[in-house]
Amino acid sequence: MSEPQVSLVKKMWVFLFLLCVYTFCSADQYRQRAEKLMKETPLIDGHNDLPWQLLLRYHNQLSKVDLNKLNETQTNIPKLRTGLVGGQFWSAYTPCDTQYKDAVRQTLEQIDVIHRMCQIYPETFQCVSSTKEINESFKNGKVASLIGVEGGHSIDSNMATLRLFYQLGVRYMTLTHSCNTPWADNWLVDTGDDSVQSNGLSTYGKKIIHEMNRLGIIIDLAHTSMKTMNDVLQISKAPVIFSHSSAYALCNSRRNVPDEILKTVSEKGGIVMVNFYNYYVTCKPTAKLSDVADHFDHIKKIAGYQSVGFGGDYDGVSRLPEGLEDVSFYPDLVAELLKRNWTDKDVKAALGGNFLRVFEQVEQVKSNSSGDDEPIPYDEVQNECRTAYGYQNQKNSGTPLVLFPTVVTLAYLVYYTLV
Ligand SMILES: *[C@@H]1O[C@H](CO)[C@@H](O)[C@H](O)[C@H]1NC(C)=O
Ligand SMILES: *[C@@H]1O[C@H](CO)[C@@H](O)[C@H](O)[C@H]1NC(C)=O
Ligand SMILES: *[C@@H]1O[C@H](CO)[C@@H](O)[C@H](O)[C@H]1NC(C)=O
Ligand SMILES: *[C@@H]1O[C@H](CO)[C@@H](O)[C@H](O)[C@H]1NC(C)=O
Numbered sequence: 165m166s167e168p169q170v171s172l173v174k175k176m177w178v179f180l181f182l183l184c185v186y187t188f189c190s191a192d193q194y195r196q197r198a199e200k201l202m203k204e205t206p207l208i209d210g211h212n213d214l215p216w217q218l219l220l221r222y223h224n225q226l227s228k229v230d231l232n233k234l235n236e237t238q239t240n241i242p243k244l245r246t247g248l249v250g251g252q253f254w255s256a257y258t259p260c261d262t263q264y265k266d267a268v269r270q271t272l273e274q275i276d277v278i279h280r281m282c283q284i285y286p287e288t289f290q291c292v293s294s295t296k297e298i299n300e301s302f303k304n305g306k307v308a309s310l311i312g313v314e315g316g317h318s319i320d321s322n323m324a325t326l327r328l329f330y331q332l333g334v335r336y337m338t339l340t341h342s343c344n345t346p347w348a349d350n351w352l353v354d355t356g357d358d359s360v361q362s363n364g365l366s367t368y369g370k371k372i373i374h375e376m377n378r379l380g381i382i383i384d385l386a387h388t389s390m391k392t393m394n395d396v397l398q399i400s401k402a403p404v405i406f407s408h409s410s411a412y413a414l415c416n417s418r419r420n421v422p423d424e425i426l427k428t429v430s431e432k433g434g435i436v437m438v439n440f441y442n443y444y445v446t447c448k449p450t451a452k453l454s455d456v457a458d459h460f461d462h463i464k465k466i467a468g469y470q471s472v473g474f475g476g477d478y479d480g481v482s483r484l485p486e487g488l489e490d491v492s493f494y495p496d497l498v499a500e501l502l503k504r505n506w507t508d509k510d511v512k513a514a515l516g517g518n519f520l521r522v523f524e525q526v527e528q529v530k531s532n533s534s535g536d537d538e539p540i541p542y543d544e545v546q547n548e549c550r551t552a553y554g555y556q557n558q559k560n561s562g563t564p565l566v567l568f569p570t571v572v573t574l575a576y577l578v579y580y581t582l583v
């Protein structure tokens with residue numbers, strides 16, 4: 165009686181062992197295939213906030229930090245290398261409370277710190293500003309480093325500032341962060357936390373889109389309201405990106421992209437670069453790597469493999485999925501996509517092919533025609549920190565308004581002192 169049982173148990177153990185070996189080996193196969201693909205095609209991620217961490221932690225003093233050793237952040241040089249990151253849009257971000265204050269200067273500081281990352285770590289970062297340079301940098305084994313300005317408030321409603329940002333290497337601008345600008349509405353309008361101001365793009369907002377097309381700056385619709393997304397998709401001559409947004413159908417945060425917009429983005433040749441932030445992935449404090457892969461699958465299903473990319477939002481968010489805690493984990497996500505039957509072609513497109521296609525089209529739309537030089541109407545930007553020089557029909561500046569309370573107080577004091 166006992167003999168056959170033992171042999172059955174033995175057989176079961178052998179079976180289980182073989183199953184484990186098979187599972188392990190095939191998992192390893194996916195990982196190896198992922199790494200091979202990532203060595204052939206650059207992974208170009210749409211959004212990383214390391215520069216913001218450098219400001220918060222070191223006031224951008226790169227002399228006080230070694231990016232090889234930095235360990236409190238989700239990004240450092242060894243992690244980028246393990247993660248096989250081929251290209252990264254570093255975010256030149258300044259929060260909305262700088263709007264109408266020192267937003268332009270703060271943005272310049274963030275652009276500067278990105279330039280200095282490339283200068284101080286030339287063996288790792290190569291600052292680039294075209295598709296041709298991305299390809300060269302990848303061939304040289306460097307992390308192609310691009311600059312994205314996150315939030316239209318950074319240009320202070322001014323085309324000259326936009327043009328000079330281009331000169332400084334900026335290649336995308338997110339039209340809004342989480343606040344309206346005088347010319348475009350942000351996503352909080354859709355949650356009811358902010359009020360409608362331009363109802364999408366204002367007339368001046370449309371001029372900014374034309375100017376971005378003319379300059380060759382990619383339009384980023386992450387953080388914008390649905391109406392802004394639709395307005396842009398209707399008028400932009402070049403395809404757009406969502407640099408760090410996920411699928412609304414899987415997690416109904418207004419930071420994510422609804423299916424009908426996914427379809428339009430796809431028709432217009434644009435891409436949605438998936439954000440890994442737990443609250444945009446599962447709408448909960450926790451998430452897993454496979455939940456992120458679900459967003460890739462969904463966008464692929466609705467918009468096609470030509471419309472998806474990576475936009476991790478590392479160092480811009482506090483909670484990341486289990487298995488994707490820092491930038492070293494990208495290959496695991498790629499392996500998961502392969503496990504889900506993504507073809508090599510699909511994966512290469514998502515890694516960098518799709519983004520390079522969008523950027524090439526943006527470069528083609530670009531023209532050297534003389535740009536739009538009409539300023540925004542003064543009444544759309546009037547505030548006490550803005551002077552009116554150049555506006556012919558304005559009484560020079562806001563100064564009298566600012567001085568008014570002072571004058572009244574002084575008069576009052578003088579009156580009482582005298583009386
Ligand atoms: C992180 O780096 C600091 C400074 O180099 C070091 O003191 C600390 O022990 C490190 N922490 C970990 C967890 O490695
Ligand atoms: C960059 O490389 C990709 C993939 O190899 C290729 O399709 C594309 O034409 C290249 N672009 C430029 C401008 O060299
Ligand atoms: C992948 O394809 C294989 C073979 O066609 C199939 O058996 C398997 O169920 C598919 N897996 C998924 C996750 O779609
Ligand atoms: C634009 O470029 C074309 C040829 O590349 C040139 O003929 C034309 O003068 C340029 N126009 C301006 C405004 O620079």
Ligand SMILES: [Zn+2]
Nearest residue numbers: 314387408480
């Ligand atoms: Zn963001």
